[in-house]
Amino acid sequence: MAILDIFNNEIVEFVNFPNDQVFSIEFGAGRGCFGKKFLPACYLTDAVNNNLPHFRELEEYSENSQCHYLDSMYDFINSEDLGRTFTKLIFCNPYDFGVGGYGETKQFLSRAGQLLDVGGEILMIGGVKNRWVKHKNAVTFYEELIAHNNLSYEFQISQPIVLDENHEYRQNHVFTLCDINVEIKPTQMYKITKVA
Protein backbone atom coordinates (compact mmCIF):
# COMPACT_ATOMS: atom_id res chain seq x y z
CA MET A 1 0.00 0.00 0.00
CA ALA A 2 1.25 3.46 -0.82
CA ILE A 3 2.54 5.49 2.07
CA LEU A 4 0.43 8.48 2.99
CA ASP A 5 1.66 11.57 4.76
CA ILE A 6 -0.26 13.05 7.67
CA PHE A 7 -2.27 15.16 5.22
CA ASN A 8 -3.37 11.91 3.55
CA ASN A 9 -1.41 12.52 0.37
CA GLU A 10 0.82 9.92 -1.15
CA ILE A 11 4.48 10.67 -0.46
CA VAL A 12 6.43 11.79 -3.53
CA GLU A 13 9.94 11.88 -4.87
CA PHE A 14 11.52 15.20 -5.90
CA VAL A 15 13.53 14.71 -9.04
CA ASN A 16 15.50 17.95 -9.30
CA PHE A 17 17.53 17.66 -6.13
CA PRO A 18 18.52 20.14 -4.74
CA ASN A 19 16.62 22.61 -6.91
CA ASP A 20 12.96 21.89 -6.25
CA GLN A 21 10.69 24.21 -4.27
CA VAL A 22 11.52 22.22 -1.16
CA PHE A 23 12.78 23.91 1.98
CA SER A 24 13.16 21.00 4.40
CA ILE A 25 15.74 18.24 4.20
CA GLU A 26 16.38 15.12 6.23
CA PHE A 27 19.90 13.66 6.54
CA GLY A 28 20.73 10.06 7.39
CA ALA A 29 17.19 9.02 6.52
CA GLY A 30 18.23 5.39 5.98
CA ARG A 31 15.21 3.30 5.09
CA GLY A 32 12.81 5.65 6.83
CA CYS A 33 10.56 8.29 5.31
CA PHE A 34 10.04 10.46 8.37
CA GLY A 35 10.44 13.84 6.64
CA LYS A 36 8.10 13.00 3.80
CA LYS A 37 5.47 11.72 6.16
CA PHE A 38 5.31 14.57 8.64
CA LEU A 39 6.19 17.63 6.56
CA PRO A 40 4.41 19.06 3.53
CA ALA A 41 7.55 18.80 1.35
CA CYS A 42 10.89 17.38 2.38
CA TYR A 43 14.00 15.96 0.76
CA LEU A 44 15.32 12.68 2.10
CA THR A 45 19.05 11.96 1.86
CA ASP A 46 21.60 9.52 3.24
CA ALA A 47 25.34 9.03 2.82
CA VAL A 48 24.84 5.36 2.00
CA ASN A 49 22.10 3.47 0.30
CA ASN A 50 21.95 -0.28 0.21
CA ASN A 51 18.34 -0.74 -0.66
CA LEU A 52 16.04 -0.56 -3.62
CA PRO A 53 14.79 2.87 -4.53
CA HIS A 54 11.07 2.32 -4.18
CA PHE A 55 10.01 5.32 -6.23
CA ARG A 56 11.60 3.76 -9.28
CA GLU A 57 11.57 0.01 -8.97
CA LEU A 58 8.36 -1.13 -7.42
CA GLU A 59 4.82 -0.83 -8.60
CA GLU A 60 3.47 -1.43 -5.18
CA TYR A 61 5.24 -0.69 -1.98
CA SER A 62 4.63 -0.38 1.71
CA GLU A 63 6.66 0.67 4.66
CA ASN A 64 7.87 -2.89 5.04
CA SER A 65 9.25 -3.28 1.55
CA GLN A 66 12.79 -2.59 2.73
CA CYS A 67 13.18 0.11 0.12
CA HIS A 68 14.57 3.53 0.63
CA TYR A 69 12.73 6.74 -0.16
CA LEU A 70 15.78 8.90 -0.80
CA ASP A 71 15.72 11.74 -3.27
CA SER A 72 19.49 11.75 -3.37
CA MET A 73 22.59 10.35 -1.76
CA TYR A 74 24.23 13.01 0.33
CA ASP A 75 26.87 12.84 3.04
CA PHE A 76 26.14 15.57 5.55
CA ILE A 77 29.77 15.81 6.66
CA ASN A 78 31.79 15.09 3.53
CA SER A 79 29.73 15.94 0.45
CA GLU A 80 30.20 19.18 -1.47
CA ASP A 81 28.12 22.13 -0.37
CA LEU A 82 24.68 22.21 -2.01
CA GLY A 83 24.93 25.90 -2.92
CA ARG A 84 21.59 26.70 -1.32
CA THR A 85 19.98 26.95 2.09
CA PHE A 86 16.97 25.44 3.85
CA THR A 87 14.56 26.41 6.59
CA LYS A 88 14.60 23.00 8.26
CA LEU A 89 17.18 20.26 8.68
CA ILE A 90 16.04 16.96 10.18
CA PHE A 91 18.08 14.30 11.94
CA CYS A 92 16.46 11.15 13.33
CA ASN A 93 18.67 8.75 15.26
CA PRO A 94 21.99 9.77 13.72
CA TYR A 95 25.08 7.70 14.43
CA ASP A 96 28.57 8.84 13.55
CA PHE A 97 27.53 12.45 12.98
CA GLY A 98 25.89 14.90 15.33
CA VAL A 99 26.65 16.27 18.78
CA GLY A 100 28.76 13.32 19.98
CA GLY A 101 31.68 15.39 21.25
CA TYR A 102 33.21 18.84 21.19
CA GLY A 103 34.89 18.49 17.77
CA GLU A 104 31.96 16.56 16.35
CA THR A 105 29.56 19.30 17.47
CA LYS A 106 31.80 21.93 15.90
CA GLN A 107 31.73 20.04 12.62
CA PHE A 108 28.00 19.35 12.83
CA LEU A 109 26.92 22.89 13.65
CA SER A 110 29.33 24.43 11.14
CA ARG A 111 27.79 22.34 8.35
CA ALA A 112 24.27 23.04 9.62
CA GLY A 113 25.10 26.75 9.77
CA GLN A 114 26.08 26.72 6.09
CA LEU A 115 22.88 24.96 5.07
CA LEU A 116 20.39 26.93 7.18
CA ASP A 117 18.68 30.27 6.63
CA VAL A 118 18.90 32.65 9.54
CA GLY A 119 15.86 31.78 11.67
CA GLY A 120 15.86 28.25 10.22
CA GLU A 121 16.00 25.27 12.55
CA ILE A 122 17.43 21.82 13.07
CA LEU A 123 15.05 19.14 14.33
CA MET A 124 16.86 16.57 16.46
CA ILE A 125 15.13 13.29 17.32
CA GLY A 126 16.65 10.37 19.17
CA GLY A 127 17.25 8.46 22.37
CA VAL A 128 18.87 9.99 25.45
CA LYS A 129 21.55 7.28 25.42
CA ASN A 130 22.60 8.13 21.88
CA ARG A 131 25.39 10.65 22.34
CA TRP A 132 25.07 11.89 18.74
CA VAL A 133 21.66 13.50 19.46
CA LYS A 134 21.51 13.76 23.23
CA HIS A 135 20.14 17.18 24.25
CA LYS A 136 22.58 17.58 27.10
CA ASN A 137 25.54 17.10 24.78
CA ALA A 138 24.20 19.69 22.35
CA VAL A 139 23.93 22.25 25.13
CA THR A 140 27.27 21.45 26.79
CA PHE A 141 29.35 21.40 23.63
CA TYR A 142 27.60 24.36 22.02
CA GLU A 143 28.18 26.52 25.10
CA GLU A 144 31.82 25.50 25.23
CA LEU A 145 32.34 26.25 21.55
CA ILE A 146 30.87 29.72 22.04
CA ALA A 147 32.96 30.30 25.16
CA HIS A 148 36.09 29.35 23.18
CA ASN A 149 35.02 31.51 20.26
CA ASN A 150 35.26 28.38 18.11
CA LEU A 151 32.07 28.44 15.99
CA SER A 152 31.11 30.80 13.16
CA TYR A 153 27.35 30.69 13.74
CA GLU A 154 25.10 31.44 16.64
CA PHE A 155 22.29 29.09 17.64
CA GLN A 156 19.57 28.75 20.21
CA ILE A 157 18.77 25.32 21.61
CA SER A 158 15.20 24.63 22.79
CA GLN A 159 14.27 22.59 25.86
CA PRO A 160 13.85 18.89 25.06
CA ILE A 161 10.37 17.46 24.58
CA VAL A 162 9.77 13.91 25.75
CA LEU A 163 8.61 11.59 22.98
CA ASP A 164 6.49 8.93 24.63
CA GLU A 165 4.78 6.12 22.80
CA ASN A 166 1.62 8.22 22.39
CA HIS A 167 3.35 10.90 20.40
CA GLU A 168 2.27 10.98 16.77
CA TYR A 169 5.85 10.38 15.62
CA ARG A 170 5.97 7.15 17.59
CA GLN A 171 2.36 6.19 16.82
CA ASN A 172 2.63 6.65 13.07
CA HIS A 173 6.23 5.79 12.35
CA VAL A 174 8.77 3.06 12.93
CA PHE A 175 12.41 4.14 13.26
CA THR A 176 15.05 1.51 12.58
CA LEU A 177 18.76 0.90 12.78
CA CYS A 178 19.65 0.17 9.19
CA ASP A 179 22.21 -2.62 9.41
CA ILE A 180 20.88 -4.39 12.44
CA ASN A 181 17.24 -5.07 11.91
CA VAL A 182 15.94 -3.57 15.08
CA GLU A 183 13.44 -0.88 15.93
CA ILE A 184 14.71 2.26 17.66
CA LYS A 185 12.42 4.07 20.05
CA PRO A 186 13.47 7.71 20.14
CA THR A 187 12.63 9.36 23.45
CA GLN A 188 13.60 12.98 22.98
CA MET A 189 13.12 15.82 20.53
CA TYR A 190 14.39 19.40 20.44
CA LYS A 191 15.20 22.22 18.06
CA ILE A 192 18.35 24.16 17.37
CA THR A 193 17.58 27.49 15.73
CA LYS A 194 20.16 29.47 13.78
CA VAL A 195 20.13 32.99 15.21
CA ALA A 196 23.03 34.50 13.32
Place this chain on the structure above:
Amino acid sequence: MENIILEARNTFSDVHLTNDYRIKRYRNNFQIHLNTLFDISNVIVDDSQAIFNDTALILTDRIYHQTEGFVIESLDDLEDESINEEFDNLQGFLYEKIRRELGMYYDRTSLELLKMIDRTVHSAILSVKYNYFSKCNEFINPWESENNIFTDNKVLHLFSTNRDEVVDFIDDDSNESNEISDKKIWILAKGHRSDTTHGFVRDLLGLRNTILAILDESASSYRNPMKTEIIIRKLRQMGISQDEYSDSNIKNWLITPLKRNNRIGSSKDGYFMLNTCDDIAFSYGSHLENLKGYFRTLESHRRLAEQKNCLSTHNLNEHIEFLLRYLNLPS
Protein backbone atom coordinates in the same frame (compact mmCIF):
# COMPACT_ATOMS: atom_id res chain seq x y z
CA MET B 1 30.93 2.78 43.91
CA GLU B 2 31.87 6.47 43.74
CA ASN B 3 35.46 5.33 44.25
CA ILE B 4 35.49 3.94 40.75
CA ILE B 5 34.94 7.41 39.32
CA LEU B 6 37.45 8.99 41.66
CA GLU B 7 40.04 6.34 40.88
CA ALA B 8 39.50 6.81 37.17
CA ARG B 9 39.96 10.55 37.55
CA ASN B 10 43.29 9.94 39.26
CA THR B 11 44.39 7.49 36.57
CA PHE B 12 43.47 9.97 33.85
CA SER B 13 45.25 12.85 35.50
CA ASP B 14 48.47 10.81 35.67
CA VAL B 15 48.57 10.17 31.90
CA HIS B 16 51.28 11.96 29.98
CA LEU B 17 51.13 11.68 26.22
CA THR B 18 54.13 10.00 24.61
CA ASN B 19 56.46 11.46 22.02
CA ASP B 20 57.65 8.05 20.87
CA TYR B 21 55.83 6.58 17.86
CA ARG B 22 58.05 3.56 17.30
CA ILE B 23 55.91 0.87 18.84
CA LYS B 24 52.31 0.53 17.73
CA ARG B 25 50.83 -1.22 20.72
CA TYR B 26 47.61 0.74 20.33
CA ARG B 27 46.76 -1.57 17.45
CA ASN B 28 46.43 -4.55 19.70
CA ASN B 29 44.22 -2.69 22.16
CA PHE B 30 42.01 -1.54 19.35
CA GLN B 31 41.72 -5.05 17.95
CA ILE B 32 40.61 -6.34 21.33
CA HIS B 33 38.06 -3.54 21.53
CA LEU B 34 36.57 -4.55 18.20
CA ASN B 35 36.51 -8.24 19.03
CA THR B 36 34.84 -7.80 22.39
CA LEU B 37 32.33 -5.27 21.08
CA PHE B 38 31.22 -7.51 18.23
CA ASP B 39 31.10 -10.57 20.47
CA ILE B 40 28.70 -8.74 22.78
CA SER B 41 26.63 -7.47 19.89
CA ASN B 42 26.21 -11.02 18.61
CA VAL B 43 24.88 -12.19 21.95
CA ILE B 44 22.54 -9.22 22.29
CA VAL B 45 21.33 -9.53 18.72
CA ASP B 46 20.47 -13.17 19.41
CA ASP B 47 18.70 -12.33 22.65
CA SER B 48 16.68 -9.52 21.14
CA GLN B 49 15.95 -11.57 18.02
CA ALA B 50 17.22 -8.73 15.91
CA ILE B 51 19.30 -9.68 12.89
CA PHE B 52 22.32 -8.24 11.18
CA ASN B 53 21.33 -7.40 7.64
CA ASP B 54 23.54 -8.80 4.91
CA THR B 55 25.21 -5.45 4.55
CA ALA B 56 26.72 -5.99 7.98
CA LEU B 57 29.10 -8.63 6.68
CA ILE B 58 32.05 -6.37 6.30
CA LEU B 59 32.85 -3.67 8.73
CA THR B 60 32.18 -0.11 7.67
CA ASP B 61 32.08 3.02 9.82
CA ARG B 62 28.33 2.97 9.55
CA ILE B 63 28.12 -0.60 10.86
CA TYR B 64 30.64 0.07 13.60
CA HIS B 65 28.70 3.04 14.93
CA GLN B 66 25.29 1.42 14.70
CA THR B 67 26.65 -1.64 16.47
CA GLU B 68 28.36 0.36 19.18
CA GLY B 69 25.18 2.39 19.66
CA PHE B 70 23.08 -0.76 19.81
CA VAL B 71 25.37 -2.28 22.45
CA ILE B 72 25.45 0.89 24.55
CA GLU B 73 21.70 1.37 24.36
CA SER B 74 21.08 -2.28 25.25
CA LEU B 75 23.42 -2.23 28.26
CA ASP B 76 23.28 1.29 29.67
CA ASP B 77 20.64 1.21 32.38
CA LEU B 78 22.29 3.76 34.62
CA GLU B 79 19.48 6.14 35.60
CA ASP B 80 20.88 7.62 38.81
CA GLU B 81 21.01 11.36 38.10
CA SER B 82 23.78 12.15 40.54
CA ILE B 83 26.08 9.48 39.14
CA ASN B 84 25.31 10.58 35.60
CA GLU B 85 26.24 14.10 36.65
CA GLU B 86 29.53 12.86 38.02
CA PHE B 87 30.24 11.35 34.63
CA ASP B 88 29.44 14.66 32.97
CA ASN B 89 31.97 16.28 35.29
CA LEU B 90 34.53 13.60 34.58
CA GLN B 91 34.03 14.23 30.88
CA GLY B 92 34.64 17.95 31.30
CA PHE B 93 37.71 17.19 33.37
CA LEU B 94 39.12 14.89 30.66
CA TYR B 95 38.64 17.40 27.87
CA GLU B 96 40.51 20.00 29.92
CA LYS B 97 43.21 17.53 30.92
CA ILE B 98 43.90 16.54 27.30
CA ARG B 99 43.98 20.14 26.07
CA ARG B 100 46.47 21.05 28.80
CA GLU B 101 48.49 17.92 28.12
CA LEU B 102 48.75 18.76 24.41
CA GLY B 103 49.88 22.26 25.28
CA MET B 104 51.39 23.93 22.23
CA TYR B 105 50.15 21.08 20.04
CA TYR B 106 46.52 21.82 20.81
CA ASP B 107 44.99 23.41 17.73
CA ARG B 108 41.33 24.26 18.30
CA THR B 109 40.76 24.73 14.57
CA SER B 110 41.90 21.23 13.58
CA LEU B 111 38.78 19.12 13.26
CA GLU B 112 40.90 16.02 12.97
CA LEU B 113 42.58 16.67 16.30
CA LEU B 114 39.32 17.69 17.98
CA LYS B 115 37.69 14.47 16.83
CA MET B 116 40.63 12.42 18.12
CA ILE B 117 40.07 14.02 21.49
CA ASP B 118 36.33 13.25 21.24
CA ARG B 119 36.93 9.56 20.59
CA THR B 120 39.53 9.31 23.32
CA VAL B 121 37.24 10.95 25.88
CA HIS B 122 34.27 8.87 24.74
CA SER B 123 36.08 5.56 25.22
CA ALA B 124 37.59 6.71 28.52
CA ILE B 125 34.20 7.64 29.96
CA LEU B 126 32.52 4.46 28.74
CA SER B 127 35.31 2.27 30.09
CA VAL B 128 34.40 3.57 33.55
CA LYS B 129 30.64 3.87 33.13
CA TYR B 130 30.46 0.26 31.92
CA ASN B 131 31.01 -0.85 35.54
CA TYR B 132 27.66 0.69 36.47
CA PHE B 133 25.64 -1.27 33.93
CA SER B 134 23.70 -4.07 35.62
CA LYS B 135 24.93 -6.63 33.09
CA CYS B 136 28.59 -5.59 33.36
CA ASN B 137 29.66 -8.99 34.65
CA GLU B 138 28.16 -10.90 31.75
CA PHE B 139 30.65 -9.59 29.23
CA ILE B 140 34.15 -8.23 28.92
CA ASN B 141 34.20 -4.43 28.98
CA PRO B 142 35.01 -3.53 25.34
CA TRP B 143 35.98 0.06 26.12
CA GLU B 144 38.59 -0.91 28.68
CA SER B 145 40.98 -2.06 25.98
CA GLU B 146 40.18 0.96 23.84
CA ASN B 147 40.81 3.26 26.79
CA ASN B 148 44.18 1.56 27.31
CA ILE B 149 45.23 3.30 24.11
CA PHE B 150 45.13 6.49 26.17
CA THR B 151 46.17 5.28 29.62
CA ASP B 152 48.82 2.69 28.59
CA ASN B 153 49.92 3.55 25.06
CA LYS B 154 49.61 7.25 25.86
CA VAL B 155 48.24 8.46 22.56
CA LEU B 156 44.94 9.95 21.42
CA HIS B 157 43.20 8.03 18.68
CA LEU B 158 40.56 8.07 15.99
CA PHE B 159 39.65 5.37 13.51
CA SER B 160 37.81 4.76 10.28
CA THR B 161 37.36 2.01 7.74
CA ASN B 162 37.64 4.74 5.17
CA ARG B 163 41.33 5.20 4.70
CA ASP B 164 41.03 8.77 3.36
CA GLU B 165 39.54 9.88 6.63
CA VAL B 166 42.64 8.87 8.51
CA VAL B 167 45.69 8.70 6.28
CA ASP B 168 46.56 11.50 3.92
CA PHE B 169 49.32 9.75 2.04
CA ILE B 170 49.44 6.34 0.41
CA ASP B 171 51.58 3.67 2.03
CA ASP B 172 53.08 1.12 -0.22
CA ASP B 173 51.20 -1.96 0.89
CA SER B 174 53.40 -4.45 -0.72
CA ASN B 175 52.42 -8.06 -0.90
CA GLU B 176 48.78 -8.10 0.04
CA SER B 177 46.16 -9.78 -2.09
CA ASN B 178 43.00 -7.92 -3.05
CA GLU B 179 40.86 -10.23 -0.94
CA ILE B 180 42.23 -8.73 2.22
CA SER B 181 43.76 -5.36 1.40
CA ASP B 182 40.58 -3.36 1.78
CA LYS B 183 39.37 -5.12 4.90
CA LYS B 184 41.06 -2.80 7.33
CA ILE B 185 40.29 -0.32 10.03
CA TRP B 186 42.71 2.58 10.00
CA ILE B 187 43.79 4.13 13.25
CA LEU B 188 45.19 7.61 13.58
CA ALA B 189 47.13 8.34 16.77
CA LYS B 190 48.75 11.38 18.29
CA GLY B 191 50.98 11.92 21.28
CA HIS B 192 52.82 14.97 22.51
CA ARG B 193 54.13 15.93 19.09
CA SER B 194 53.03 18.07 16.21
CA ASP B 195 52.64 15.12 13.82
CA THR B 196 50.43 12.05 13.97
CA THR B 197 51.11 8.37 13.36
CA HIS B 198 48.87 5.67 11.99
CA GLY B 199 48.40 1.95 11.78
CA PHE B 200 45.63 -0.47 11.01
CA VAL B 201 43.93 -3.58 12.25
CA ARG B 202 42.12 -6.04 10.07
CA ASP B 203 38.39 -6.31 9.84
CA LEU B 204 37.85 -9.68 11.44
CA LEU B 205 34.26 -9.87 10.20
CA GLY B 206 35.60 -9.44 6.70
CA LEU B 207 38.39 -11.96 7.26
CA ARG B 208 35.91 -14.50 8.56
CA ASN B 209 34.12 -14.08 5.26
CA THR B 210 37.41 -14.61 3.46
CA ILE B 211 37.74 -17.92 5.30
CA LEU B 212 34.19 -18.83 4.34
CA ALA B 213 35.07 -18.09 0.72
CA ILE B 214 38.17 -20.30 0.96
CA LEU B 215 36.16 -23.15 2.45
CA ASP B 216 33.35 -22.65 0.00
CA GLU B 217 35.80 -23.14 -2.82
CA SER B 218 37.80 -26.09 -1.50
CA ALA B 219 35.91 -27.53 1.43
CA SER B 220 32.32 -27.25 0.39
CA SER B 221 31.22 -30.39 2.21
CA TYR B 222 32.22 -32.87 4.91
CA ARG B 223 33.82 -35.01 2.20
CA ASN B 224 36.63 -32.51 1.63
CA PRO B 225 37.47 -30.91 4.98
CA MET B 226 40.34 -28.46 5.28
CA LYS B 227 42.88 -28.58 8.08
CA THR B 228 43.58 -25.55 10.24
CA GLU B 229 47.17 -25.37 8.97
CA ILE B 230 45.98 -25.08 5.39
CA ILE B 231 43.53 -22.30 6.20
CA ILE B 232 46.32 -20.47 7.99
CA ARG B 233 48.74 -21.02 5.10
CA LYS B 234 46.22 -19.57 2.65
CA LEU B 235 45.75 -16.48 4.79
CA ARG B 236 49.54 -16.09 5.04
CA GLN B 237 49.78 -16.31 1.26
CA MET B 238 47.28 -13.48 1.01
CA GLY B 239 49.63 -11.32 3.06
CA ILE B 240 48.70 -11.75 6.71
CA SER B 241 51.99 -12.07 8.52
CA GLN B 242 52.85 -14.00 11.66
CA ASP B 243 53.75 -10.75 13.44
CA GLU B 244 50.36 -9.36 12.76
CA TYR B 245 48.29 -12.39 13.72
CA SER B 246 49.85 -15.47 15.27
CA ASP B 247 48.47 -18.91 14.39
CA SER B 248 46.57 -18.97 17.64
CA ASN B 249 45.10 -15.49 16.98
CA ILE B 250 43.76 -16.86 13.71
CA LYS B 251 42.31 -19.88 15.44
CA ASN B 252 40.76 -17.96 18.33
CA TRP B 253 39.59 -14.82 16.59
CA LEU B 254 38.57 -16.13 13.19
CA ILE B 255 37.97 -19.87 13.07
CA THR B 256 36.47 -20.58 16.47
CA PRO B 257 33.83 -17.83 16.23
CA LEU B 258 32.75 -19.19 12.84
CA LYS B 259 32.36 -22.58 14.44
CA ARG B 260 30.48 -21.23 17.40
CA ASN B 261 28.10 -19.26 15.21
CA ASN B 262 27.18 -22.33 13.19
CA ARG B 263 28.83 -21.02 10.07
CA ILE B 264 31.23 -23.95 9.62
CA GLY B 265 31.36 -27.57 10.72
CA SER B 266 34.37 -29.57 11.83
CA SER B 267 35.70 -33.04 12.38
CA LYS B 268 39.15 -34.33 13.29
CA ASP B 269 40.08 -33.93 9.61
CA GLY B 270 39.34 -30.21 9.47
CA TYR B 271 36.69 -27.65 8.68
CA PHE B 272 33.98 -27.57 6.03
CA MET B 273 30.88 -25.64 5.01
CA LEU B 274 27.55 -26.60 6.51
CA ASN B 275 25.42 -26.78 3.40
CA THR B 276 23.51 -30.03 3.52
CA CYS B 277 21.90 -32.18 6.19
CA ASP B 278 24.78 -34.63 5.72
CA ASP B 279 27.31 -31.89 6.52
CA ILE B 280 25.48 -30.95 9.68
CA ALA B 281 25.02 -34.57 10.74
CA PHE B 282 28.68 -35.33 10.11
CA SER B 283 29.92 -32.43 12.20
CA TYR B 284 27.39 -33.33 14.86
CA GLY B 285 28.59 -36.95 14.89
CA SER B 286 32.17 -35.85 15.30
CA HIS B 287 31.34 -33.57 18.22
CA LEU B 288 29.18 -36.27 19.74
CA GLU B 289 32.17 -38.64 19.77
CA ASN B 290 34.20 -35.92 21.53
CA LEU B 291 31.43 -35.45 24.05
CA LYS B 292 31.26 -39.18 24.76
CA GLY B 293 35.02 -39.28 25.23
CA TYR B 294 34.98 -36.35 27.67
CA PHE B 295 32.02 -37.80 29.47
CA ARG B 296 33.73 -41.15 30.02
CA THR B 297 36.82 -39.41 31.38
CA LEU B 298 34.74 -37.31 33.74
CA GLU B 299 32.82 -40.36 34.92
CA SER B 300 35.96 -42.37 35.60
CA HIS B 301 37.39 -39.43 37.56
CA ARG B 302 34.22 -39.32 39.60
CA ARG B 303 34.41 -43.06 40.29
CA LEU B 304 38.03 -42.81 41.34
CA ALA B 305 37.13 -39.96 43.68
CA GLU B 306 34.36 -42.10 45.11
CA GLN B 307 36.81 -44.95 45.84
CA LYS B 308 39.21 -42.56 47.50
CA ASN B 309 36.39 -40.95 49.54
CA CYS B 310 36.91 -37.50 48.10
CA LEU B 311 33.28 -36.77 47.31
CA SER B 312 32.42 -35.20 50.66
CA THR B 313 35.04 -32.51 50.17
CA HIS B 314 35.14 -32.20 46.38
CA ASN B 315 32.24 -31.86 43.95
CA LEU B 316 32.82 -34.20 41.05
CA ASN B 317 29.20 -34.30 40.02
CA GLU B 318 29.29 -31.12 38.08
CA HIS B 319 29.17 -32.79 34.68
CA ILE B 320 25.91 -34.50 35.67
CA GLU B 321 24.50 -31.30 37.15
CA PHE B 322 25.42 -29.49 33.95
CA LEU B 323 23.47 -31.98 31.86
CA LEU B 324 20.45 -31.87 34.13
CA ARG B 325 20.43 -28.09 34.05
CA TYR B 326 20.74 -28.15 30.30
CA LEU B 327 17.82 -30.55 30.00
CA ASN B 328 15.87 -28.64 32.63
CA LEU B 329 15.50 -31.74 34.84
CA PRO B 330 15.38 -31.66 38.64
CA SER B 331 18.66 -32.78 40.20
